Amino acid sequence: MHEMALAESVVSIAEREARRAGAERITSVRLEIGALSHVVPEAMRFAFSAVSRGSLAEGARLDILRVPGRAWCHDCGREIEISALGDACPACGGYSVQVTGGQEMRVKDLEVA
Amino acid sequence: MCTTCGCGRAEVTIEGEGHGTPHHHHHHHGDHDHSHGHGPLGAAHAPGLSEARIIEVEENILAANDAAAAHNRAHLEAAGVLALNLVSSPGSGKTTLLARTAQDLKARMPVSVIEGDQQTSNDADRIRAAGVPAVQINTGKGCHLDADMVHRALHGLTLEAGGALFIENVGNLVCPAGFDLGEAAKVVILSVTEGEDKPLKYPDMFAAARLMVLNKADLLPYVPFDVDKCVEYARRINPEIEVLTVSALTGEGLDAWYDWIEARRREAGAGAARQAAG
Numbered sequence: 001m002h003e004m005a006l007a008e009s010v011v012s013i014a015e016r017e018a019r020r021a022g023a024e025r026i027t028s029v030r031l032e033i034g035a036l037s038h039v040v041p042e043a044m045r046f047a048f049s050a051v052s053r054g055s056l057a058e059g060a061r062l063d064i065l066r067v068p069g070r071a072w073c074h075d076c077g078r079e080i081e082i083s084a085l086g087d088a089c090p091a092c093g094g095y096s097v098q099v100t101g102g103q104e105m106r107v108k109d110l111e112v113a
Numbered sequence: 114m115c116t117t118c119g120c121g122r123a124e125v126t127i128e129g130e131g132h133g134t135p136h137h138h139h140h141h142h143g144d145h146d147h148s149h150g151h152g153p154l155g156a157a158h159a160p161g162l163s164e165a166r167i168i169e170v171e172e173n174i175l176a177a178n179d180a181a182a183a184h185n186r187a188h189l190e191a192a193g194v195l196a197l198n199l200v201s202s203p204g205s206g207k208t209t210l211l212a213r214t215a216q217d218l219k220a221r222m223p224v225s226v227i228e229g230d231q232q233t234s235n236d237a238d239r240i241r242a243a244g245v246p247a248v249q250i251n252t253g254k255g256c257h258l259d260a261d262m263v264h265r266a267l268h269g270l271t272l273e274a275g276g277a278l279f280i281e282n283v284g285n286l287v288c289p290a291g292f293d294l295g296e297a298a299k300v301v302i303l304s305v306t307e308g309e310d311k312p313l314k315y316p317d318m319f320a321a322a323r324l325m326v327l328n329k330a331d332l333l334p335y336v337p338f339d340v341d342k343c344v345e346y347a348r349r350i351n352p353e354i355e356v357l358t359v360s361a362l363t364g365e366g367l368d369a370w371y372d373w374i375e376a377r378r379r380e381a382g383a384g385a386a387r388q389a390a391g
Contacts, residue, residue, distance in 0.1 A: 002287070005255070005292075006291075009178070010174055017170050038288075085350055086313050086349050098352070105174040105291075106171060107170045109169050109170050110167070111166070113164070113165055113166075
């Protein structure tokens with residue numbers, strides 16, 4: 001459940017930015033999470049609600065924007081979309097697939113009051 | 114999707130459940146008290162709520178860990194020390210491999226060890242019994258080591274140029290994958306008593322590793338593990354991954370493992386020399 005540690009980082013980044021802006025409360029946090037990243041969104045939601053207690057982000061809504069997994073297929077020479085590591089190329093069925101995107105885990109923005 | 118505010122909660126897919134199953138929705142719409150800023154600019158379509166502001170952040174969630182890892186890496190490279198992050202599920206024989214490796218290599222190079230476990234110092238005790246300096250990290254409930262823990266553990270070790278530092282991560286094939294510790298390479302250890310399809314089941318770890326060590330090779334005659342299939346699966350995830358088959362118990366294949374470590378150590382030494390010259 002490494003989402004706990006990741007959620008702690010999210011809260012600490014969010015609190016730092018909110019304080020810098022002189023805000024009293026964080027009402028929502030938006031994350032960008034790639035389909036091929038290390039995060040299970042539901043685990044992140046659970047962890048966020050647990051670790052944000054007592055912080056400026058307590059009660060804040062967590063929005064998770066999913067970024068699709070992107071890869072290059074060496075067999076058919078195409079840019080493809082995959083939903084998990086180890087997926088075959090949807091076009092040719094080959095496994096010579098190199099991930100090119102969809103691994104991000106970012107705090108995109110916050111809404112504060 | 115919530116039709117009142119458009120908050121999407123549809124990420125969960127449960128095999129066999131199919132689409133259209135009502136997903137649970139945790140926030141309460143009776144006393145709808147969260148502000149309405151879903152769009153990029155927080156378009157306020159529900160008037161009367163407190164004035165909200167959007168702060169752009171665009172920061173990697175792991176930025177703090179990555180910065181600490183970069184610090185460790187610079188420190189280790191400058192010291193001319195090869196650091197390897199050993200990862201596996203519990204029971205792969207990781208500690209047995211490490212204890213034997215430390216014992217066999219200590220005459221050839223300075224060896225030190227950082228041990229990560231949730232509890233006990235048993236593993237560090239075992240390494241120290243082999244006459245090799247070791248620091249135990251207990252993560253408590255934590256499921257992985259992070260760069261700051263390793264940074265703190267490094268303070269308890271004397272790093273000698275030309276040496277090798279083995280960091281044994283918490284036995285867990287999932288969580289340690291995303292946390293850079295500042296190592297030169299991750300080494301994933303898989304034993305032949307496990308399923309050969311583990312690279313497909315836990316792809317993040319095999320994608321992150323430079324080398325896969327298949328351990329407990331002495332048991333191959335007694336288990337249905339298919340080495341070729343396992344390697345094929347691992348390369349499906351990571352076409353570049355190197356593979357060695359060993360038995361930490363009988364010593365089979367260990368010379369190739371030590372050669373691999375030597376080659377990486379030469380790379381680390383060359384890196385340190387470049388730094389010193391530059």
